[in-house]
Amino acid sequence: LVFWRRLLTILSRFMRADGMAVLVFGGVLMHALLLYGLNGFADSNQVSRLFHFLAYAIFGVLVFGVLVRSNPYRFASAVALAGLVQAILVAYSYVSADYRSWLSDLLVQSGNIPLTTGIQAPGFSNSSGALLSVNQAVAVFCALYAARLAGSAKSVWAHTAAAFAILLSTLVVGRTGLFLSIAFFVLFVVVNRGRHRTAIVTLMLIGATIGIAASGNLVSRLSQVNPDVTNTLEWVVDIGRGRESALVSDLRNQGLPTLTPLEVLVGTGRVADDAIGNTSGSDSGYVQTYFALGAISGTIFYGALASLLWQDLRRLRERIVLGALVVAMFVVEVKEPFIFKYSLPFVAFSLCRLGVRTIRIPHTAMARGRRREVAG
Numbered sequence: 146l147v148f149w150r151r152l153l154t155i156l157s158r159f160m161r162a163d164g165m166a167v168l169v170f171g172g173v174l175m176h177a178l179l180l181y182g183l184n185g186f187a188d189s190n191q192v193s194r195l196f197h198f199l200a201y202a203i204f205g206v207l208v209f210g211v212l213v214r215s216n217p218y219r220f221a222s223a224v225a226l227a228g229l230v231q232a233i234l235v236a237y238s239y240v241s242a243d244y245r246s247w248l249s250d251l252l253v254q255s256g257n258i259p260l261t262t263g264i265q266a267p268g269f270s271n272s273s274g275a276l277l278s279v280n281q282a283v284a285v286f287c288a289l290y291a292a293r294l295a296g297s298a299k300s301v302w303a304h305t306a307a308a309f310a311i312l313l314s315t316l317v318v319g320r321t322g323l324f325l326s327i328a329f330f331v332l333f334v335v336v337n338r339g340r341h342r343t344a345i346v347t348l349m350l351i352g353a354t355i356g357i358a359a360s361g362n363l364v365s366r367l368s369q370v371n372p373d374v375t376n377t378l379e380w381v382v383d384i385g386r387g388r389e390s391a392l393v394s395d396l397r398n399q400g401l402p403t404l405t406p407l408e409v410l411v412g413t414g415r416v417a418d419d420a421i422g423n424t425s426g427s428d429s430g431y432v433q434t435y436f437a438l439g440a441i442s443g444t445i446f447y448g449a450l451a452s453l454l455w456q457d458l459r460r461l462r463e464r465i466v467l468g469a470l471v472v473a474m475f476v477v478e479v480k481e482p483f484i485f486k487y488s489l490p491f492v493a494f495s496l497c498r499l500g501v502r503t504i505r506i507p508h509t510a511m512a513r514g515r516r517r518e519v520a521g
Contacts, residue, residue, distance in 0.1 A: 148212070156204075156207055163453055166452065167203065170195070174196060176411075176438065176442050177195050178192055180411070180438075188415045191416050195446075197485075197487065205491055210498060217290075218294040220499055221288070228281055231268045231311075232268075232313070234269045235318060236266070236317075238266040239317045245267065249261050258274045260273065273319070275319045276481070278318040278322025279321055282326045283492050285311045285312050285325075285326040286492070288304045288307045289305065290466065308345075312326040325473060332469050333345055401432060402426050402432070412435070413436055413437060428481050430484055430485065434447070434482065451471075458471065461500045461501060467493070470492070470496070471497070
């Protein structure tokens with residue numbers, strides 16, 4: 146409301162540049178609304194998903210772009226700070242049964258993991274496990290990206306330390322986020338140079354040394370306040386089992402639901418049912434979207450999202466780094482509908498869009514400088 150004039154200007158520019166993608170998303174939403182009506186208005190989940198995708202991952206990006214003054218460093222720092230605060234609350238929720246009990250009374254649980262359990266900490270969230278862990282992994286990426294964009298050594302080390310602390314929080318939250326966080330650290334070790342790489346490697350070595358030295362004593366101390374420490378360690382160790390891990394097994398067992406030829410093309414309009422829960426029988430975001438919208442609209446939706454992001458990526462200097470985030474978003478969609486949980490597309494689209502806006506200014510300034518030099 147405060148920036149409504151600037152928002153209208155930015156929205157009009159966005160619609161001129163990327164209005165076709167918005168129209169496509171709107172068309173897919175109309176398709177979902179039609180199926181919702183034909184099903185007797187029984188399941189509004191897919192309509193809600195598409196509406197809130199437009200609200201958060203498209204319009205929300207424009208709003209936050211104004212709030213951070215179109216500065217990708219400010220945006221990445223804000224997400225990193227949110228992730229760091231959440232990491233502190235994750236640690237506290239893991240050791241405090243009273244806090245988890247209070248949280249379960251305060252929030253409506255939306256995930257499958259009870260907020261009172263001590264196996265996977267909820268932090269300050271109503272959905273622990275995979276969703277919270279992916280949100281934390283997004284914050285890890287933003288912290289490392291802010292360090293990459295930082296101009297001072299102090300900022301580089303501060304953001305890198307924050308990224309490491311946020312990564313540690315995923316150890317007691319979810320494997321998906323832990324995998325992503327480790328992958329993001331590896332990515333930035335490869336692409337960074339100088340003090341940026343030095344900060345990551347140094348903090349990782351220090352953290353690993355402290356962790357190995359304190360592991361035995363730490364487990365015994367934690368077991369005094371959280372009896373589920375052993376269970377947490379079991380699913381963390383499960384990551385090292387490769388193809389035999391529970392995560393890989395879950396992905397392998399996800400199949401395609403049986404549909405009629407018409408439903409294959411146009412979808413069923415259904416996502417969840419009060420009686421049976423997940424109507425598609427799969428946790429995969431792609432399968433759920435295919436089941437609800439059909440092969441045609443589902444392909445159009447994901448294709449339009451990929452095209453929208455690619456239009457920005459191809460104009461970026463940081464296309465490899467941000468392209469890795471975009472690829473990660475489409476990869477983890479295989480496991481769950483994370484795109485329709487909004488944090489990943491919100492951050493990916495924000496950083497891509499802000500990156501495009503910031504590189505235009507230096508190019509213009511350089512061009513003007515050349516003209517002045519020639520004129521001189």
